[in-house]
Amino acid sequence: MSLLRIDTSIRAEGSQSRGAPVVIELWTDLGCPWCYVGKHRLQRAIDRRPDADRFQIKLRSFELNPDAPREPESIESAFTRSHGGNAEAVLSAERRIQGIAQREGLAFSLDRLNANTFDFHRILQHANEQGRGLEFFSHVQDRFFAGELNPFDPNALTQAAGTVGLAVDRVLEVMAGQDYAEAAHSDRREGQELGLSGVPFVVFDRRVAAPGAQSVEVYEQILEQVAPLTTPMGAQ
Amino acid sequence: MTTPSVPLQFAASEPAGWCDPETGVCHLPEDTSPASTPVDDQVSAS
Numbered sequence: 093m094s095l096l097r098i099d100t101s102i103r104a105e106g107s108q109s110r111g112a113p114v115v116i117e118l119w120t121d122l123g124c125p126w127c128y129v130g131k132h133r134l135q136r137a138i139d140r141r142p143d144a145d146r147f148q149i150k151l152r153s154f155e156l157n158p159d160a161p162r163e164p165e166s167i168e169s170a171f172t173r174s175h176g177g178n179a180e181a182v183l184s185a186e187r188r189i190q191g192i193a194q195r196e197g198l199a200f201s202l203d204r205l206n207a208n209t210f211d212f213h214r215i216l217q218h219a220n221e222q223g224r225g226l227e228f229f230s231h232v233q234d235r236f237f238a239g240e241l242n243p244f245d246p247n248a249l250t251q252a253a254g255t256v257g258l259a260v261d262r263v264l265e266v267m268a269g270q271d272y273a274e275a276a277h278s279d280r281r282e283g284q285e286l287g288l289s290g291v292p293f294v295v296f297d298r299r300v301a302a303p304g305a306q307s308v309e310v311y312e313q314i315l316e317q318v319a320p321l322t323t324p325m326g327a328q
Numbered sequence: 329m330t331t332p333s334v335p336l337q338f339a340a341s342e343p344a345g346w347c348d349p350e351t352g353v354c355h356l357p358e359d360t361s362p363a364s365t366p367v368d369d370q371v372s373a374s
Contacts, residue, residue, distance in 0.1 A: 287338065300339050304346035307342055
């Protein structure tokens, strides 16, 4: 087991008491398939609990490929351009992830695009500030993986932001400038300081970290660890 | 103001899919089934 000394100030106020809010931080990127699968597994684990409403998922930015071009390209083109190899190997792996996602009831299109996600993360930071981060991220990512939304089209992304209740004028202003750039960079640094070496990366109540897309059952066990529903024998 | 710190525990976990920021490669979880795709193919672009 790895141990790391960390700042506990991110914990929800009163998180030591029974029934108090618990903050779950999810470092993630838009186009990462395991981030998509992992977020839904985490949400499913939370939804299975009678006290589901005490858990607050906070989306943290982690741009997987800061050097990705702004111009969208197909997934296989992006991978073969940067890594070589052949497109069929990429599509083969994509089909395997697609099978896993579909067995879990998630739409998964192989026709997704790939491009730089930094502007998306800046709007995510704005959405977080407005208390709409989870709604914004989920709305865009779910439709992106379903093949229903091109998040690299500024008009489509702005419309999606408006759908979840963000002020469109402000979103356009953010997209046109560099607002929230430092917040997005800061999230990335903080994740790495906590031991993140890949995404998704989930930190529960600043006490337990879970790297990768864990199963629903593993997430359930961690939720029980940080917020027990049962009281051990002999405990008050 | 100094804030208290506690150890962050890394949960015991099962093999999990994840995406690597160093390489841009997304890895499938280990698959021991006979029909599994060769390891070299168990990657995807992020």
